[in-house]
Amino acid sequence: MFELTLFNVAQVTDQILAIIGTYLITSINPRIRMYGFICFLLVNVPGIYLLVVTELWWLLAVVPVWLYLNWLGYINNYREDKRLSEA
Numbered sequence: 733m734f735e736l737t738l739f740n741v742a743q744v745t746d747q748i749l750a751i752i753g754t755y756l757i758t759s760i761n762p763r764i765r766m767y768g769f770i771c772f773l774l775v776n777v778p779g780i781y782l783l784v785v786t787e788l789w790w791l792l793a794v795v796p797v798w799l800y801l802n803w804l805g806y807i808n809n810y811r812e813d814k815r816l817s818e819a
Contacts, residue, residue, distance in 0.1 A: 739785055742778035749775040762813040769806040773799070 734740065749771050757768030776795065783791050 739782070742781050742785075746775055746778040746782060749778070762809045762816065766806060766809045766813065769802055769809060772802050773806070 753768045753771030753775060755768070756771060757765055759765050759768070776799065780792065780795065783789070
């Protein structure tokens, strides 16, 4: 039976945001790809909670690297969108 707990809500939210982010990040349009990167930034909120609750602290060590790479992708898409809108 499915219980409505904070842990289950975090799992469902994490997976929904990951699916939406994956769908958006595969777009050809850089503006839509930026929304995908935003989804992947938001997925850290329930993801970090799940890592803390399940005591997988060692995985938290790679979160800053993942956030940095995601931020670089977001900035590069923003620059590409600006370049395409100016042309």
